[in-house]
Structures are given as structure tokens and as C-alpha cells.
Amino acid sequence: MIEKKHKNIATSRQCELLGLARSSLYYKAKDENPENLLLKRLLDEEYTRRPFYGVRRMSWHLKKHGHGVGEKRTRRLLRDMGLMAVYPKRGLSKPCKYHRVYPYLLRNVKATRPDQVWAADITYIRLSKGFVYLVAIIDLFSRKVLSWRISNTLDAGFCVDALKEALLKGRPEIFNTDQGSQFTSREFTGILEAAGIRISMDGRGRAFDNIFVERLWRSVKYEEVYLKDYADPVEARGELRRYFRFYNEERPHQALQYRTPAEVYFAGQSAGIREGSAASRTVAGTPVALRAPSVPATVGLRHSHNAAPFWS
Numbered sequence: 254m255i256e257k258k259h260k261n262i263a264t265s266r267q268c269e270l271l272g273l274a275r276s277s278l279y280y281k282a283k284d285e286n287p288e289n290l291l292l293k294r295l296l297d298e299e300y301t302r303r304p305f306y307g308v309r310r311m312s313w314h315l316k317k318h319g320h321g322v323g324e325k326r327t328r329r330l331l332r333d334m335g336l337m338a339v340y341p342k343r344g345l346s347k348p349c350k351y352h353r354v355y356p357y358l359l360r361n362v363k364a365t366r367p368d369q370v371w372a373a374d375i376t377y378i379r380l381s382k383g384f385v386y387l388v389a390i391i392d393l394f395s396r397k398v399l400s401w402r403i404s405n406t407l408d409a410g411f412c413v414d415a416l417k418e419a420l421l422k423g424r425p426e427i428f429n430t431d432q433g434s435q436f437t438s439r440e441f442t443g444i445l446e447a448a449g450i451r452i453s454m455d456g457r458g459r460a461f462d463n464i465f466v467e468r469l470w471r472s473v474k475y476e477e478v479y480l481k482d483y484a485d486p487v488e489a490r491g492e493l494r495r496y497f498r499f500y501n502e503e504r505p506h507q508a509l510q511y512r513t514p515a516e517v518y519f520a521g522q523s524a525g526i527r528e529g530s531a532a533s534r535t536v537a538g539t540p541v542a543l544r545a546p547s548v549p550a551t552v553g554l555r556h557s558h559n560a561a562p563f564w565s
Contacts, residue, residue: 292320292330294379300336301474304467307338334377335386335407354437358427358453364394367521370453371399371425373412373436374466376473378403378493380483387473387493388412388435390419393465395521396506397514398497399423403490409438416444423522429453431463472500 259267268274292315299306299314306314312327331337364370370393378387388411389401400418404411412435428450430436436454445452455463477496483489505511 293334296330297377297379301471305338335375336377354432355452355454357455358451359429367392367394367518368423368425369394370427370429372429372463372466374463376470378478378489380485380489385486385489388415389469390415391466391469392518395514395518397501397518401497403486409435409441413440420448424448425450427451427453431455
């Protein structure tokens, strides 16, 4: 937009007209420190295995692997990746104080049909030199990934794009997220309200309410991301597109009686499933409880290699 060798308009005047600081013309973004990238890889892998680890245990984990990293640096790296220990505590999510927060609507609710409850969440995806953020929207009854997007920033734009794509495929009765600023933004909630969708947000002490999306992240990382080394966002986007197609259309889920999410989702839609109907019991077995019976039991199931998690 700015022509540094313009004959009639000086560079400073061009910056003034565009409302830009002249110093921004000479700024060149620096690549992430290689050591920080290594530490972030270790933190990301450990967080996927043990999301209940806080800053102190993560610092201990890095020291165990020969990296003398203090808690202050560990905390900063975790914040850069958007990671926070999963356990009930105050301020689990950081909403914008100017955004409206909606009540939690899934207490004692069971998903018995497709498009009853959708959920969304954001996670960190590593690259060989850097990282991106991934948002996904899933149908909780069928586990089908309805849409997803990646971005190198945590603004609301890529979440809004994913929401618009998902709404082309269906319309849920309830849409559940955490209280992150991306999901409480007026642009995001405005689309849901205009579509007549009830908005639900996890509140205090409900750290495990988004457990189904967290389980998706675990599958994505162990079955795809950790097996590869994406060079850049373009490669990451292409490989994730391939994986999500596999996840939806080929990968059987134990909780779905070894059917694929796409099979269950489209079978439910075509049958016009209603709550409590016989069809809802034959499409995918028992209804999906949207909250684990207790936090300790959830943690134990999630990290046991012998147990069969009910949300897998």
C-alpha cells in the first residue's frame, strides 16, 4: 500500500494518511527462538498426555529432560500456546470483560440426536518452525467434526469462519464453548443469536465439560500431528484436511458401536431422530452424557491405556 519511492507523496505523509506508524515500515518479524520451539514441543506433548499438570509440574518435566527452565519462563511459554491446566479453579477461561457471558445449559443434559448440541474449542498445533492455532466444531452426539480452521493468531476471525461453514451443514439447538474471548465476541455470538441457537458457556468449576473436544485434540495430536513435522501452515492445512476426512468417514469409534461419526450423524439426520425415540437408541447406542460423573473418574479413564473411555 505504501510506495517508498513515490514521486509526489513522501513516505511519512503516506503513513499519516493510512494511520500507520512510520517505524512499522522497517519492522521485520523475527523467527521464534529454536530453544523455545523445542520447549514448546515438550510442553505440548506433556500437556496432551497430562492436561492437569500446572506450571510447577511442567517446569519439573522440562528439568527432567535436561532443560533448566524456571517457572516464569514455563508460564510464559504455556500462555503463548494458549494452554492452561485442566482442573476446577477460578478464572479457567479469560473472557473479555466487555463481552457478554452466557449461562451454562448442559447440566443434566444428554445428547440423544444429531444437531442437538455442538461444541467448539481451540488448541495449539506445532510446526517445524513455529506454531498455529486450530479451532474445531463438533456434533457431540456423533463426534463428527463439522468444520475447522487454523490461524497464526488468536483473534476471533478464524472461529467465525469455522462457525459459518458449520452452519451450512446444519443448525444445533445448543452451542457450547468455554468463555474465551473468541467465543464471547459479539461477531461470534451474534451469528448464533441470529440463527436462533441457544448459547451455552462453561463456567467456574466445570473444567471437564468440554471433554469431548479435548478427546478430539488428543486423537488429532497422537494420530496425526506428532507423527509428522509440518513445515508451514500450508502443509499443516493440507494434512489436517486429510486427517479430518479420515476421522469423520473411516475411523470407527468404540462409543458409536464402531461406526464412523459421519455414519451416525447422517443416519440420525435422515431418520429425523427425536428425543427419547427408539431411533435414537439404535443409531449409536446409549445417549451421550455431557458431563463425566466425577472429575477423578474422568482423569483416571482418560489416561489409562487399558480402560475404554466412554467419550472416545
